[in-house]
Amino acid sequence: xxxxxxxxxxxxxxxxxxxxxxxxxxxxxxxxxxxxxxxxxxxxxxxxxxxxxxxxxxxxxxxxxxxxxxxxxxxxxxxxxxxxxxxxxxxxxxxxxxxxxxxxxxxxxxxxxxxxxxxxxxxxxxxxxxxxxxxxxxxxxxxxxxxxxxxxxxxxxxxxxxxxxxxxxxxxxxxxxxxxxxxxxxxxxxxxxxxxxxxxxxxxxxxxxxxxxxxxxxxxxxxxxxxxxxxxxxxxxxxxxxxxxxxxxxxxxxxxxxxxxxxxxxxxxxxxxxxxxxxxxxxxxxxxxxxxxxxxxxxxxxxxxxxxxxxxxxxxxxxxxxxxxxxxxxxxxxxxxxxxxxxxxxxxxxxxxxxxxxxxxxxxxxxxxxxxxxxxxxxxxxxxxxxxxxxxxxxxxxxxxxxxxxxxxxxxxxxxxxxxxxxxxxxxxxxxxxxxxxxxxxxxxxxxxxxxxxx
Numbered sequence: 001x002x003x004x005x006x007x008x009x010x011x012x013x014x015x016x017x018x019x020x021x022x023x024x025x026x027x028x029x030x031x032x033x034x035x036x037x038x039x040x041x042x043x044x045x046x047x048x049x050x051x052x053x054x055x056x057x058x059x060x061x062x063x064x065x066x067x068x069x070x071x072x073x074x075x076x077x078x079x080x081x082x083x084x085x086x087x088x089x090x091x092x093x094x095x096x097x098x099x100x101x102x103x104x105x106x107x108x109x110x111x112x113x114x115x116x117x118x119x120x121x122x123x124x125x126x127x128x129x130x131x132x133x134x135x136x137x138x139x140x141x142x143x144x145x146x147x148x149x150x151x152x153x154x155x156x157x158x159x160x161x162x163x164x165x166x167x168x169x170x171x172x173x174x175x176x177x178x179x180x181x182x183x184x185x186x187x188x189x190x191x192x193x194x195x196x197x198x199x200x201x202x203x204x205x206x207x208x209x210x211x212x213x214x215x216x217x218x219x220x221x222x223x224x225x226x227x228x229x230x231x232x233x234x235x236x237x238x239x240x241x242x243x244x245x246x247x248x249x250x251x252x253x254x255x256x257x258x259x260x261x262x263x264x265x266x267x268x269x270x271x272x273x274x275x276x277x278x279x280x281x282x283x284x285x286x287x288x289x290x291x292x293x294x295x296x297x298x299x300x301x302x303x304x305x306x307x308x309x310x311x312x313x314x315x316x317x318x319x320x321x322x323x324x325x326x327x328x329x330x331x332x333x334x335x336x337x338x339x340x341x342x343x344x345x346x347x348x349x350x351x352x353x354x355x356x357x358x359x360x361x362x363x364x365x366x367x368x369x370x371x372x373x374x375x376x377x378x379x380x381x382x383x384x385x386x387x388x389x390x391x392x393x394x395x396x397x398x399x400x401x402x403x404x405x406x407x408x409x410x411x412x413x414x415x416x417x418x419x420x421x422x423x424x425x426x427x428x429x430x431x432x433x434x435x436x437x438x439x440x441x442x443x444x445x446x447x448x449x450x451x452x453x454x455x
Contacts (some may be wrong), residue, residue, distance in 0.1 A: 021246040024220045024228060025453030027237040031157040034236040039211035041164065044152050045171045047111065047208065050201040051145045052175020053182075054083060054118070054137070068191060069127045081409060082131050086138025087145060088405045094143035095398020096259030099391055103151040104214045106394075108205050110143025115202010122195030146401050150385040150393045154215040154454065155235065162335065162450055165385070166327035166378035173319040173374065217390045217454060220245035221258070247390075258391040264399060271445075272387055273396065278442045280403035283343070283380065285411045286350075286436035287373055318367040322375035334450035335383040339443060342376035347436040349373075354429035373436075387447070389455035 069075075098106040117140055121133035149165065156164050182197060213235070219228035229239040264273045322342075329338045346369055353365035388396035411432075 021244045023246045023453060024217050024232070025158065025455075027216075027232050027239060028156070028158045028453070032236050033157060033160060036211075036213075036235050037155065037157075037164075040155050040213070041152070041168065043204075043207045043211045044148050045168055046204055047107070047144050047148055048168060048171030049175040049178065050111075050204065051141065051148075052172045053179045053201070054114075054141060054198055069130070071127055075127065079127070079130055079134060082134035083138035083141065084405050084408050086135040086140075087142040088402050088409070090139040090142025091146045091398045091401040091405065092261075093139075095146050095395045095401075096261060098143070098147050098150075098394035098398075099218075099259030102214050102218055103147050103154070103394065104208075104212060106143045106147050107151065107208050107212070110140050110147075111208065112202050112205045113140035114144075115199050115205075116140075117199075118201070119196060119199030122192045122199060124192075142401070146398045147394055149381050150397045151212075151215060153382065153385045154217045154390075154393075155213070158451070158453060160331070161386075162379070162382050163327045163331040165382040166323055166330060169374070169378035169381050170320055170323045172377075173317070173323075177317070215390075217393075221247050221390045223247075259395050260392070261395055261399075263392055264388075264396055269388070269392075272447075273399070275442050275446055276384065276387060276396070276400055277403045279380070279439045279446075280384070280400045281407045282435040282442065283377075283439035284404040284407040286347075286432055286434075286439065287377070314363075314367070318370040319374035322371035322373070323378040325371075326375035326378045330379050330382070330450065334448050335379055335386075336443070336446065336448050339376050339379045339383060340440060342372045342379065343436055343440045343443070346372035346376060347433050347440070350429060350433035350436065354433070383446070383449060386449035386452075386454060393454075 066075075071079075094106055094110060114137055117133050117137040121130055121137055124130035124133055149168065152168055153161055153165055182194065213231045214227070216228040216231040216235075219225075219231065225244050228245060229241075229243050232239045263269065326338055326342060349365050349369035349372060353362060353369055356362040356365050384400050385393065385397055
């Protein structure tokens with residue numbers, strides 16, 4: 001791929017025969033991995049751990065939550081879902097905002113606001129206040145949840161982008177394990193202590209502010225060339241003083257407006273967006289629909305509750321080598337050649353889990369499911385962040401996240417309905433796995449992005 005691009009209308013004028021400006025991606029092609037990358041990676045990794053923690057921590061102390069407010073399982077379910085419900089509109093707001101005001105500002109403001117609302121939820125005097133504060137927590141958390149991956153991609157050397165971004169996904173099982181461990185340690189003190197511990201995560205804005213610079217892609221797109229060059233130098237690129245970077249325009253040659261949602265559904269992006277939304281919804285349904293009800297399904301197979309939770313924890317551990325293997329493979333073979341086989345193997349593992357006759361078969365099948373499904377998630381989180389140009393990257397990722405959260409909100413209820421109708425263990429799991437097959441089919445036409453510069 002040539003590194004020389006035309007400047008967009010409105011960029012600095014160059015005399016005939018003068019060198020044209022290079023895109024920001026050119027400076028990432030041979031960039032070494034430096035301490036600045038590792039600090040940014042750690043800061044954003046912990047943000048992803050916080051996101052995982054928040055969605056699961058109160059699940060494990062839901063019994064105490066119900067006792068404290070005198071509510072039944074139905075209202076407990078609403079309290080647990082309130083964060084996800086707040087995140088859906090939050091994603092659709094924060095994504096376009098990030099394309100307009102920058103990645104860093106959204107991370108700082110959203111995480112700080114989340115800390116305030118999470119602390120308030122831990123002090124809720126009534127169920128109504130709890131619902132409101134948890135909804136607002138989700139609304140705030142959606143900002144950093146939406147921006148983390150596209151932001152990280154825009155800071156990485158091109159040759160390491162896929163490999164490193166997959167490792168960021170390991171924050172999810174780490175958050176799961178921390179949530180299980182912390183609730184076992186703090187749960188005896190009451191649900192509100194666990195909620196207050198969640199609020200302390202807001203302090204992490206200090207680390208993000210110190211270690212994570214603004215995206216040079218975004219700065220260059222906004223015409224802030226000196227600041228973009230300064231960030232690139234901090235990351236290890238040798239950028240001359242006075243450098244002006246090329247930026248992208250729309251397909252008609254005009255300047256692309258940042259964060260305009262309608263642009264996702266126009267021209268060449270329309271088909272891409274529709275496929276992306278179906279993959280996100282179906283893939284998350286296949287994963288979340290099973291994980292939410294896994295303890296119940298396991299109890300239907302004869303395991304005790306404690307044994308079921310141990311099974312879930314071991315499954316989370318098996319996610320980590322899945323991520324590592326996917327990280328090693330995607331840098332060598334590309335996104336599609338890793339994602340598609342991993343999804344197919346995850347679906348086959350799910351079928352084997354559905355028809356397992358012995359405990360050993362169940363363990364082997366579910367651990368294979370965790371390995372391949374979460375390895376595929378790591379690749380997808382990276383691939384999904386590379387489809388759109390800089391002025392629409394966070395907006396596109398926001399819609400992807402909203403589709404995932406829509407599945408997160410609906411799948412547990414639908415699967416619970418099937419279980420309540422006595423549909424059966426095996427048929428319920430097969431229904432869930434069918435969504436992985438849909439994700440597989442819709443991902444096939446998506447463009448390969450390995451080795452390509454971000455637009």
